Amino acid sequence: MFPIRIDSTVAYDIAKAMMDGFNRHYQLFRTESARAKHRFEVCDWRGQQRAQRERIEFYDLRVKECSTRLEREFKAGEQPAEVWQQVKLLYIGLSVDHHQPELAETFFNSVTTKILHRAYFQNDFIFVRPAVSTEYIENDDRSSKSTYRSYYPTRESMVATVVQMMQDFDLRVPFEDLERDCTWVAETMSAKLGDATLRANFQIQVLSGLFFRNKGCYVIGKLINGFNEFPFALPVLHRAAVAGGPIEAGATRLAIDAALFDENDLLMLFSFARAYFMVDMEIPSAYVQFLRSMMPRKPRNEIYNALGLAKQGKTLFYRDFLYHLHHSTDQFRIAPGIKGMVMLVFDLPSFPYVFKVIKDYYPPQKDTTREQIKGKYLLVKQHDRVGRMADTLEYSNVAFPRARFTDELIAEIQKFAPSQMEIADLDGDGTQEVMLKHVYIERRMIPLNIYLQEAFDAGGANPADTSPAAQRAREQIQRGVVEYGNAIKDLVAANIFPGDMLWKNFGVTRGSKVVFYDYDEIEYITDCNFRRVPPPRNEEDEMSGEVWYSVAKNDVFPETFAPFLLGNPAVREVFMKHHADLLDVEFWQSHKERIQAGHVHDVFPYEKDKRFRQNGPSGRVPGRN
Secondary structure (H helix, E strand, O other): OOOOOOOOHHHHHHHHHHHHHHHHHHHHHHHHHHOHHHHHHOOOHHHHHHHHHHHOOHHHHHHHHHHHHHHHHHOHHHOOHHHHHHHHHHHHHHHOOOOOHHHHHHHHHHHHHHHOOHHHOOOOOOOOOOOOOOOOOOOOOOOOOOOEEEEOOOOOOHHHHHHHHHHOOOOOOOEOOHHHHHHHHHHHHHHHHOOOOOOOOOEEEEEOOOEEEOOEEEEEEEEEEOOEEEEEEEEEEEEEOOOOOOOOOOOEEEEEOEOEOOHHHHHHHOOOOOOOOEOOOOOHHHHHHHHHHHOOOOOHHHHHHHOOOHHHHHHHHHHHHHHHHHOOOOOEEEOOOOOOOOEEEEEOOOOOEEEEEEOOOOOOOOOOOHHHHHHHHHHHHHOOOOOOEOOOEEEEEEEEEHHHEOHHHHHHHHHHOHHHEEEEOOOOOOOOEEEEEEEEEEEOOEEHHHHHHHHHHOOOOOOOOOOHHHHHHHHHHHHHHHHHHHHHHHHHHOOEEOOOOOHHHEEEOOOOOEEEOOOOOOEEHHHOEEOOOOOOOOHHHHHOOOOOOOOOOOEEOHHHHHHHHOOOHHHHHHHHHHHHHHHOHHHHHHHHHHHHOOOOOOOOOOOHHHEOOOOOOOOOOOOOO
16 A cells, blocks of 8 residues: 555646546536437437437547546656556545546546556555445535425325426426326325325425436426335326327427336336436436435446446446455356357356356357447447347456356356456466456346246146146246237337347346347348248249248348247247237338338337326326226
């Protein structure tokens, strides 16, 4: 440990330049997030998607800018260790009264590790743990909006209070019927309260920033009564001013589409399989704390990710991972299930994530490269995942204790991805570590093929078995197959063709949603050519096991999906009942044409039966029908 001295002017200049770099980054991040409100108001859906995609790139661009400046002006990489220790201490001082200290520390780590050799990556030079608390940070500027607003209704004033709450967001598009919508919301709130006595602290708290994603915006808050808290989200959508009219700027009115009061609904809304929200936050840690109080099962790293602060999410995930390693003793192993042709997958049984390494070589049918595969994963990161594609955390040069790897896993990596692994005493302390040069990490799910096989094994494929276990198994098959088809249709709506549609490439989440997670063959729907299989030219064609017609790159023949997917009669029955259209070229082609025409599909992050209206303004009213 070096003596603590702060006497270097260059150390202060470097620390100040790094903080300036972070402040520039977060200012641009907030500005782009704030513009989401205007894009929502004018129905600029393409612009919203483009901004969501481009904002992801902001962080790396600012890190590169800052590190380039430090090298150019201060020759930062040549400064001695003593200077860098002072840089960190001075940076802590600059962070004390900062409104985003945790993000600033992560930015410091990113810039520092870009400049310094790995030997410096220790507590003395980067923030392994946070140095500045994010507790009770308040905005000192009275002209700025606070993190959340509080309202104090009575039973009688509930509707008027909800109306005022919505008006305070100052959306510049009129509502179709705000009082009607707020009446429905108030009825839902009253149903949640039941006949409970209203306590002294009865209130509604809502985060002051609206949450924007795709074609919707969301009011996020909670209803508080005594010791009970009821988290909620109110989706606000555009509706045609005239029934059946176009949804475009100038021809719409706003409407509250639902009142989501179940924690599972909130978890679905903030799912790791959805695109990041755009929300203008002065104090992001306060938003995370508020959201965590609503979703205590949601890890903080996933909440930061959902807010578009993916680098902070990665930082927190890695800290949680190191903490888990310290408090566990099991070993990393080859992940259960069918091995992939492109990815080598391993896991730690006690940790709810899987680790993926791109193999060095692939079978002949996989005409791809490492860079192309990385490009597919980046596409998913930047695209609207519509709740059907798992988000991934991407890391470089990750060190694991060698003792925690099974010998079988080491042999597997040495066989299939030797260029990606180094085993050495990296820190010079006599401990062997496994260094992986590039790894993706994502939430562990039950592979859909295993999920269905479990149901087959329990008698679900035997209609003669009338036992309760077999009935539950049949329900599991039904649920899995229907969700599989729904997942593909949601992906199609988002302009994504999965490529390899086998059951093993989809997983079942803890909320029983089916999510796609094998990205090496995905393509945009608009880049695919959907064709019917030409009729055989003669009897030899008809009897041949070979393809008798030409197939170009990106040609897709939907009717050929069936032999690969529907071999089990129980699966086939459910699939043909609910999703037979997926085998019809017209389904795919019609969606492609709509997307090419500029249409942006509605994909709702909540179940249809949660919507206030499904068939026009006279639709369902909570508590009445």
